[in-house]
Amino acid sequence: MAKKLAGYETTFITRVDQTEDQLKTLKDRLFAIVKDYKGEIIHQEDWGKRKFAYPIVKEVRGQYTHFVYTGTSDLIAELERNLRLNEQTLRFMTICLAKEFDKDTYMKELGTGTPLKREERMEVTPAPGAAPAAAAV
């Protein structure tokens, strides 16, 4: 029986002035890398544009993307290298979910997740044209 691969999730933040095509090419490249290393993309989400809690590289808003995948440990290094090289990504974070990842349990938990989760995540902040909230401190 094939040994179960470890499950990871990566969230990365890109600039807002990026076009949709650029984001799509980045995502396609990352997913191709996962397949090359014999991993599997399990779930993918776009959290959309959000306002940051503090400025990152003097940017106030960013676009969040999140995906869950299985793979070996050397896959992570390759993915992060690609994210680092890309000029449009501001930040990324990879978390190990389980050493032996079970897809079915994860998908079940996703389905029964509270609706509050999804609402909060797709928070569309008002455009910068509108009066911005007072800066923190």
Place this chain on the structure above:
Amino acid sequence: MAKEYKEKSAYKKRPSNDEDSYDSKYNDMDDAMDEGKGRGRKFSGGNKKKSCRFMSGEEDTANLTYKNPKFLSTFMTEHGKIVSRRITGNCAMVQRKLALEIKRARNLALLGFIGIGPNSN
């Protein structure tokens, strides 16, 4: 038997009302706790029997992720500090997970290091 209790109390130098009774040992402990009267009463808060709201089923531990910044921010002060477990009543395991998730959210700019988040003034 009476002699043993006397010797113990003498060694530990605790004041005891009745040195021969079995209850004196527990009376001694209560007195010792009340000795720091000013300090003890200031910090006790009176919530000795508060139970963890996650373990008792009121809240779902599945909500404790960095993907729920609004929910996590209920456990932070207005200045962005994580509230101690003594006040919220969380159990140790939940508090550790909560702290980990808040720190992850902070790094992703979903929560702030100073202040709660994007909508804090």
